[in-house]
Amino acid sequence: MAQTIAEKLLSERVGRAVEAGDIVVVPVDGAMATDATAPFALQAFERMGGERVWDPERFSLVIDHATPAPNERISTLHTVMRRFAREQGVRLYDVGEGICHQLMVENGHVRTGELFVGADSHTPTYGALGAFAVGVGSTDLAGVLLTGKIWLKVPRSVRIELTGTLPEGVSAKDVVLYLVGRLGIAGATYEAVEFAGEAVTSMSLASRMVLANMVSEMGAKTALVETDGLRLPGGAGAPVLRADPGARYRREVTVDVSGLRPQVAVPHSPDNVRDIDEVLGTKVDMAFIGSCTNSRLEDLHAAARVLAGRRLAPGVRLIVTAASRHVFNQALADGTVQALSDAGATFITSGCGPCVGTHQGVPGDGETVISSTNRNFRGRMGNPNASIYLASPAVVAAAAAAGEIVDPATLPLAGEGRVA
Amino acid sequence: MTAVSGKAHRLGDNIDTDRIIAGKYTKTLDAGDLAAHLLEDYDPELKERIRPGDVLVAGENFGCGSSREQAPIAIKTAGVSVVLARSFARIFFRNAINIGLAVAEVPEHEIPDGARVRVDLLEGTVVDEDAGQSYRATRMPAVMAEILEAGGLVPYLKEHGGYEASP
Numbered sequence: 001m002a003q004t005i006a007e008k009l010l011s012e013r014v015g016r017a018v019e020a021g022d023i024v025v026v027p028v029d030g031a032m033a034t035d036a037t038a039p040f041a042l043q044a045f046e047r048m049g050g051e052r053v054w055d056p057e058r059f060s061l062v063i064d065h066a067t068p069a070p071n072e073r074i075s076t077l078h079t080v081m082r083r084f085a086r087e088q089g090v091r092l093y094d095v096g097e098g099i100c101h102q103l104m105v106e107n108g109h110v111r112t113g114e115l116f117v118g119a120d121s122h123t124p125t126y127g128a129l130g131a132f133a134v135g136v137g138s139t140d141l142a143g144v145l146l147t148g149k150i151w152l153k154v155p156r157s158v159r160i161e162l163t164g165t166l167p168e169g170v171s172a173k174d175v176v177l178y179l180v181g182r183l184g185i186a187g188a189t190y191e192a193v194e195f196a197g198e199a200v201t202s203m204s205l206a207s208r209m210v211l212a213n214m215v216s217e218m219g220a221k222t223a224l225v226e227t228d229g230l231r232l233p234g235g236a237g238a239p240v241l242r243a244d245p246g247a248r249y250r251r252e253v254t255v256d257v258s259g260l261r262p263q264v265a266v267p268h269s270p271d272n273v274r275d276i277d278e279v280l281g282t283k284v285d286m287a288f289i290g291s292c293t294n295s296r297l298e299d300l301h302a303a304a305r306v307l308a309g310r311r312l313a314p315g316v317r318l319i320v321t322a323a324s325r326h327v328f329n330q331a332l333a334d335g336t337v338q339a340l341s342d343a344g345a346t347f348i349t350s351g352c353g354p355c356v357g358t359h360q361g362v363p364g365d366g367e368t369v370i371s372s373t374n375r376n377f378r379g380r381m382g383n384p385n386a387s388i389y390l391a392s393p394a395v396v397a398a399a400a401a402a403g404e405i406v407d408p409a410t411l412p413l414a415g416e417g418r419v420a
Numbered sequence: 421m422t423a424v425s426g427k428a429h430r431l432g433d434n435i436d437t438d439r440i441i442a443g444k445y446t447k448t449l450d451a452g453d454l455a456a457h458l459l460e461d462y463d464p465e466l467k468e469r470i471r472p473g474d475v476l477v478a479g480e481n482f483g484c485g486s487s488r489e490q491a492p493i494a495i496k497t498a499g500v501s502v503v504l505a506r507s508f509a510r511i512f513f514r515n516a517i518n519i520g521l522a523v524a525e526v527p528e529h530e531i532p533d534g535a536r537v538r539v540d541l542l543e544g545t546v547v548d549e550d551a552g553q554s555y556r557a558t559r560m561p562a563v564m565a566e567i568l569e570a571g572g573l574v575p576y577l578k579e580h581g582g583y584e585a586s587p
Contacts, residue, residue, distance in 0.1 A: 007511075024560050025583045030519045039449055040489055047574045073446045121487040121511055123563065137489035137515035139573045151563050186481040190510050190570055219484060219509055259429055356443040377438045377485060384442075384461035 002246035004157040005224040006192035007242070009132045013115050020248075022155040026344070029114035030058050031144045034100050036356070037119035040086050040138035041079045042319060043349040045145045054148035056089040056401040060109055060273035062100035065091065067351040070359040078101055098324025098350040101125040101292040105209065105233065106326055112227060112239045117144050121216045122292045122374065124193075127223030128208035129232070129240035130191075131383030134222050155221045156250040157192040158183070162199035164258030169409050171302065172207035173372065175199075175394035177263035178255070181273025189219030193227070194243060199257045201229035206296040213293045214374050214406030217270040262407060265390035266372075268378040276395065279405050285367040288381075289393050290321035290348075291355040294372035299323075300331045300392040304339040306397035309414030312344035318360045320345045321353050343401070343403075371397045421539045424501040425549075429466060430533035431459075433479035439513065440483065440491040454490050455497035465523040470498050473536075475537045477529070478505040483512025486532050492516040503527065505544060517564050520572030524557040526585065531555075541568070 001019070003011065033041050040062055045053075053059050060207035065386060069075035069091035085092035093103050101122055103109070110116045112130040115245065116123065119141040126133035134152065136144075144150055160179060166172075169204050180187075187243050187344055193215040200208065212223035227238040245362050262276040289295060289303050300322060312318055320340055322328035331359075333338045337347065348354075354361035355373040362382035363369050369388045389405065425436035445457045458467045476495060483491060491517050495503060502522040506529060516523040526541060526546050531537060536549040544557040560568075563583065570576035 023563060036443075036446060037487060037489070039447075040493075043449060044574055047575045067445075092534055113544075120489060121485065123487075135487045135511055137487050137518065138510055139489060139518035140514055143518075143573055143583075149583055151583045182579055185484060186507065188511070189481065189507065219481065221510055248481060285512070336562055357438075358444050358447065373435075375438070375485060377436045379442050379461045380438050382442070382444050 002244035003247070004192065004209070004247045004249065005194050005226070006132065006155055006157050007283045008054065009113060009224070012113065012152050018154050020154050022154045024154060025149050025151050026115050027149055028058070028117050028144050029140060030104070030110050030116045032060045032094045032100055032104055033119040033141050034065050034145050035063045035067070035078060035081060037138045037141065038081050041119055041141040042080065043141035044139045048140070048142060048146050050146045051352060053088045053090055053145050059090050059143070059145065060104065061085050061092045061115065062103060064099050064351040066355055066358045067349055070174060074206045079299060096325055096349050097261035098326070099295070099352060101213070101289070102296065102323035105129065106324055107251070110235070110242055110314065117141065117150050122213050124212040124215050124220060124223040125292060127212035128205055128225050128226045129346055130224060130238060130407060132222055132224065152189070155190055157194050157416050159186050159194045159252045159276065160255040161197065161252070162195065162197040162269045163254060163395055164199055164259055166199060166257050167260065169259050169394055170171045170262055171392045171394065172203060174258055174260055175261040176211050177265055177390065178215045180214055180271050181263070183218045184202065184218045185217060185271040188215060190245050191220050192222045192224055193218060193220045194224045196226040196243070200225060204298060205233065206298045207233060207294070209295055217374060224285040239377055243339065262392060262395050264405065265376055267376055267387040267389070270375055270390060275404065276407055279389070280407065281370060282389065282405040283398045284316060284370045284404060286318060286361065286363050286369045287335055287396050288354050288361060288369060288371040288373065289317045289396050290319070290353055291373040292323070293328070293374045294393050295323040296319055297327050297330050300336050302392070302394040303334045303397035304406050306394050306411065307343040307345070308339040310343055310401045315402050316400050317399040318345045318350055319354060321348050323348050324351050354381050370405065371394050372396045424473060425536065425538040426475045426501050427471065427530050428475050428477040428533060428535040429538045430531065431472060431476060434483035434484055435462065435478055437483055437488050437491040438485055441488065441494045441562040445486050446461050446490040451493050451497040454494035458494045465564045467498055470500060472499040473501045474499065475539065476500050476503045477531045477537070478483045478503065480507045482508050484509035489515045489519060492519050492521045496521040500569045504539065508555050517568045518573040520568065522568060528555050533582070
C-alpha cells in the first residue's frame with residue numbers, strides 16, 4: 001500500500017506495515033531532555049524504579065532553558081542534572097553549549113529515518129533531517145529512559161508542497177508563519193506535517209529546520225521533510241526519504257512561494273499572521289533574534305546584512321543569541337558578531353533566553369517586542385502586559401534599526417541619511 | 421477515580437501552557453509552587469475559587485504550546501478532579517494521563533461556568549446536572565485508559581515494566 005513518510009518510517013521502525021490510526025510501541029533511537037523538563041523526568045524515572053538508563057549513549061541532557069542559572073533554585077536543578085549525567089554516564093551539554101535542538105542535529109545525535117523522543121515541544125525540528133521526532137513531557141521521557149520505547153498512534157499526515165522560488169529577503173520563517181496562519185494553531189493536531197516541493201529541495205538544512213520547528217504551532221505530532229537536495233552537517237547528502245505516490249493524506253496544500261511577502265504574527269497567537277504590509281509602522285521597544293527557530297548562522301547573516309553599517313534606532317534594544325557555541329564561533333570568525341555588535345546588538349548566552357520568559361530580556365509593561373522566535377502567547381516572554389510580534393531575522397533586524405516594523409527591502413542603504 | 425463530580429470552571433479556547441503556568445514559574449520540583457500560579461494571568465482569582473474535586477471545562481485546543489508537564493501538575497495539585505475540553509493539544513493530553521490527571525474530550529459540550537458536572541470516565545459520559553444535559557466523551561486508546569486507571573505512567577510502568585502488555 002502507498003505510504004506517507006510517517007507511515008513508511010514507523011513501519012520500518014516496528015518491522016511491519018502500519019497505517020494511520022494504529023497504536024504502536026516503537027524502539028527509540030535517541031532521546032533528550034532539558035533543564036525545563038529533565039528534573040521532573042529524572043524524578044519520575046526513579047519513582048518508576050529506574051536504576052540504569054536503557055542506553056546512555058542514546059540520551060542527552062541539555063542545560064539551555066535557564067542558562068546560566070538566574071537563581072539558586074534553578075542552579076540546584078542544574079546540579080541534579082549534572083549528578084545524574086555523571087552517575088549514569090549520560091552526555092550533558094552544560095551552560096553555553098547551545099540550544100538542545102541545534103545540538104542534537106549539529107552533533108549527529110539524530111539521523112534520517114530514526115525515531116527520536118525529546119522532552120520539548122519543538123523536537124519535530126529534526127524532521128528537517130527526515131527523522132520522526134516527537135515532543136513529549138517529562139513522564140513520557142522517563143518511560144523512554146526506563147524501557148527504550150514509546151507508544152504512539154501512527155498519525156495521519158498533511159502534505160505541504162512548496163513550489164516556486166523564494167523572493168529575495170523572504171525566508172523559510174516567512175513560509176512557515178504563512179502556513180501556521182493558514183492552517184491555524186490546531187490545524188494539524190495529532191498529525192504529521194510532511195513538506196516537499198522544489199522550494200524545499202533548494203533549502204539548506206537550517207531553513208528546513210525552521211519549517212519543521214514550527215509545526216508545533218499547528219499542534220502537529222511531528223514534521224517530515226523530504227530529503228531531496230539535503231546536505232547534512234559536514235556536507236554529505238542524506239539518504240532518500242520520500243512519500244509513495246498515491247499515499248493517502250488528510251489534507252494536501254500547495255503554496256507557490258514566489259509571490260510570498262515577509263510575514264508577521266501579531267499578538268497574541270502564532271496563527272495571527274499578516275503580510276508585513278498590514279503592520280508597517282508598528283513601533284517596537286525590544287527586538288530578539290534567537291531560539292530554536294531562528295538563530296543559526298544563516299539567520300545571523302540575514303540580520304547582519306540588514307544591520308551592517310547601521311545603528312539601532314534610539315530607545316530600541318536588540319538581544320541576540322546564537323543557536324550554539326559552534327554557531328557563535330563561526331559568526332565570530334566571519335565578522336558577523338562584530339557587525340551586529342557594532343550596530344548595538346547585545347549577545348547573550350547560547351540558549352533559550354528571552355523566548356521562554358525566564359531571564360535575559362523580559363519586556364516591561366506596555367512594551368512591544370519583535371522576535372524571531374516561535375510563540376507570542378500572552379506572557380510568553382515573561383510579562384503578560386507586553387505584546388510580541390513574530391517575524392524572520394531580517395524583519396526583526398530591520399525593525400531594530402528603524403524603531404518600527406519596516407520591510408527590510410525598503411530600508412535606505414546603510415549610511416544614507418546619516419548626518420555628518 | 422473513574423466517576424467524579426464537581427463544579428465547572430469554564431475556560432475559553434486555545435488556553436496555552438504559558439497561560440496555565442508561566443515559564444518563569446516552571447523550574448521547580450515543588451508542585452505546590454506550581455499550583456500557586458495556576459492560570460494566574462488568565463484569571464488571578466480562579467485558583468482561590470477551585471474546591472477539591474472541581475472540574476475545569478474548556479473549549480478547543482486546551483493546553484497548546486510547550487511540553488511542560490508542570491501545566492497538568494499545577495492543575496492536579498490545585499485540586500481539580502478532571503479537565504473536560506472540546507479538544508486538547510496532544511502533549512498536554514498525554515502529560516495529563518501520565519501524571520494521573522483525568523482528562524476527557526467532549527466535542528459537543530455546552531457546559532456553562534458554575535454548572536454541577538458529573539463525569540464517568542469508564543462509561544465515557546458527562547452530565548451537566550443543572551441543565552439535565554448529557555454528553556459523550558471521545559474514547560481514548562486502550563493504552564491511555566490503562567495508564568490513567570493505574571494512576572499514571574509511573575505506577576503503570578512500575579507494575580507492567582513496559583508497554584508490551586497493553587496496545
